[in-house]
Every structure is written in C-alpha cells, then in structure tokens.
C-alpha cells in the first residue's frame with residue numbers, strides 16, 4: 359500500500375471535492391476556483407536578536423477567499439510552517455466562517471521559526487517586522503489576523519501596535535483579534551475555541567450523535583495538545599462534568615483512568631514546561647495518548663495526527679477536532695467504517711473565529727460586551743451551526759438516489775453516491791454558501 363498523502367493543502371482540496379459531489383448544480387469551474395487561494399504572499403526579513411546576532415526568517419500570508427467578507431485567520435510560529443500548510447489553514451478558515459455563518463472569508467499566516475529557541479523579545483521583533491513587511495496587505499476590512507499555534511494575546515497587541523504606527527489617525531483596533539482585553543480584546547476570546555467546542559459537543563450529544571448518550575456528565579475525555587485550545591478544553595469539559603483521562607503536549611502524554619484535575623496539570627506545566635510527570639498519572643507517549651480508552655478524543659495540537667495507519671487503534675467513541683486538520687482522508691474512511699462520529703474542525707473549533715468576529719464588531723462600534731453576553735451569543739451560533747450540519751447530513755443521506763440521478767443528467771462522473779459523514783456535511787453547507795455568495799456578487803468582468 360502506498361503511503362498516504364499528508365500534504366495538508368491536498369487534503370483540504372480533497373475535502374472540498376468530496377462535498378462538491380453532493381452539490382451537482384454548482385458549476386465544476388466554480389468549485390475549482392473556490393478550492394484555490396486568491397493570493398499567497400511571501401516575505402523574507404532579518405531581525406537583530408537579544409544576543410546580537412542577525413537572523414533571517416521567511417513568513418507567509420495567504421488569502422484564500424474574501425467572497426463572504428474580509429479574510430480572517432491566525433498567525434502560526436512554528437519550524438514546520440510551509441506554504442501548503444498556510445494555504446490549507448487559510449482555506450479551512452473560509453469553510454469554517456461559512457459553516458457558522460460569520461461574515462468573514464478565510465486567510466492564514468505563518469513564520470518559519472522555532473519559538474523554543476528564541477527569546478520573547480526576538481518573537482516580538484519577528485512580529486513587528488513581519489507585520490511591517492505585510493503592511494497594507496492586512497487591514498481591518500481586508501485581512502484580519504488572530505492567534506494560532508505559538509502566538510498569543512501579547513503578540514496580537516504588538517501586531518495592532520505596529521499596524522497602528524503605520525496607519526495613524528484612524529481606528530485600527532479591528533486589524534487583529536485575540537488582543538488582550540485592555541488593548542481592545544473581547545472578554546471570552548481566550549476561552550472561545552474550547553468553549554465553542556464544548557457547546558458543539560453538548561448540542562451534538564443532545565441530537566443523538568453518540569448513541570445512548572445525551573449529555574457530557576461522566577463521559578471520559580482524552581486531549582492531545584495542552585495550549586490555548588486543548589488546555590482550556592480540559593478545564594471547561596471538566597467543569598461541565600466530564601472526566602479528563604489523558605492529556606499530552608509536544609513532550610509526551612499522561613493518563614489517569616480515575617480522571618485528572620486540569621488545574622493541577624496547568625500548574626505542573628507552568629512549573630516544568632510540560633504536563634508529563636504529573637503526580638498520580640502514568641506517563642505515556644504522544645502516540646499512546648491518541649489510543650486512550652475514552653468516550654471523546656480531542657485532537658487539539660497539529661495536522662495529520664489521525665491517519666490511515668493509526669485510526670484503527672483509536673479507542674474513543676467520538677472525535678472532536680479542536681485542532682485544524684488533525685484527520686486525514688484515510689482516517690476519515692476508517693472512522694466512517696467503524697461508526698465513530700468525527701465532529702470536524704470547521705465546525706468544532708469555530709468558536710474562536712466566532713468570538714473574533716464579536717471582538718471585531720465591538721472594536722468597530724467602540725463597545726465592550728459582558729462575558730455573559732459573549733458566551734450567550736457564542737452558544738446560539740454554535741448550536742445553530744451543529745443543527746445546520748446535522749440537518750444537512752440527514753437531508754443529503756435521504757436523497758442519495760435523486761442526487762446520483764442529477765449528476766448523471768448533468769454528465770458528471772462517478773457512480774452512486776455514498777452516505778456522507780459529518781465532515782462532508784459541514785463542507786456541503788460551507789461550499790454551497792461560498793459558491794452562492796460568489797455567484798450573487800457576480801464573476802467579473
């Protein structure tokens with residue numbers, strides 16, 4: 359068997375193609391356009407480090423689509439950032455904003471660097487120079503960054519400050535989201551990705567996604583990644599009555615069948631730099647963590663963690679993708695075969711961009727909403743999005759013969775259509791929304 363193609367952009371395009379099969383009325387050329395980014399910018403720049411060296415960096419910013427609103431998407435600092443990873447992440451942003459019906463397009467950025475080898479001051483210099491190089495290619499109404507892996511509220515404050523210095527005399531707060539609250543950030547943004555994932559899970563369970571279970575109370579949860587998405591999810595799922603039976607970070611994992619206290623894991627990570635070694639837990643490898651016996655597995659780290667070669671060993675009853683792109687098409691096929699529902703990233707982790715949208719609205723209106731108001735609005739949007747995806751899945755799966763006949767009538771290739779999983783259902787919703795807006799606006803000249 360040939361090894362699975364793990365290029366994230368190829369995977370993202372395949373996911374859109376899979377959905378397009380269930381949208382026979384959309385012109386194939388339009389699907390082709392929607393799968394490709396509008397533009398990709400590469401910047402190369404030096405910084406002078408705290409120790410007096412001059413180091414060089416490459417950064418990217420990809421605008422996938424502005425059809426439904428300004429480009430929106432995080433900035434990642436990681437040694438493995440590649441142009442195709444940035445393209446994939448930008449396209450997932452387009453589909454995600456469409457699934458939750460937030461009026462943004464999709465974008466993403468990244469700088470190839472290893473934050474573990476750099477001082478905080480160096481990271482702030484990288485940020486300023488990267489933003490200065492991008493200059494007018496980002497903006498409050500064109501392309502709006504946010505945090506992603508290894509970037510945080512402090513870095514967002516510096517992005518705002520740099521852009522503001524270059525564009526004095528106007529309200530620039532909306533150029534970036536995920537800012538500290540005292541620099542125009544929104545209450546609730548820090549927890550929004552995980553809180554959104556919690557609301558999605560609760561609604562999906564109410565709707566019967568996991569047979570015989572209608573709530574989180576007493577369910578066991580294992581989480582890969584212990585940063586903004588995974589670490590906060592551990593706390594919120596624990597507070598909601600679930601038992602956290604395992605967590606991991608880049609150094610390894612820990613397991614505790616009786617359930618661990620996330621507050622202790624956070625304190626241990628703060629002290630030692632990792633969750634590994636937490637008292638009362640068994641140390642395991644990162645791979646073993648993914649194979650933990652549990653009800654819900656939450657990948658919340660990086661792409662392509664669940665693949666054709668390890669999906670069979672997953673013992674969870676359900677997967678909630680807080681990371682972007684954690685599953686490959688090979689893993690999806692295995693999960694579908696095994697009847698394990700996978701709540702896809704473009705739905706599961708859309709809470710982050712939803713509250714980023716709230717932050718942007720507050721910035722543009724010079725308002726500050728209460729945290730309760732932010733969370734109530736988030737809950738409404740996430741529950742509605744879950745219902746939209748589940749209803750669409752049922753609708754498509756109930757009309758496979760009609761859709762197959764329509765494809766044949768239009769001369770489109772491929773045999774009978776198969777029932778769709780939740781990822782394809784979410785993509786059907788998203789691709790249709792972006793396609794319709796593109797057609798409403800018109801393809802010009």
Ligand code: NAD
Nearest residue numbers: 506507508551583584585586587607608659681682707710
């Ligand atoms: P982060 O930098 O705060 O945390 C990343 C975590 O993953 C760290 O604990 C790190 O140690 C861990 N990690 C890295 N490699 C690992 C590995 N091989 N095995 C186990 N753990 C590993 O980043 P984040 O913001 O939490 O982002 C995590 C994922 O969530 C990414 O896919 C990101 O795109 C996605 N996401 C984040 C947000 C957000 O608002 N921050 C929103 C939507 C999606």
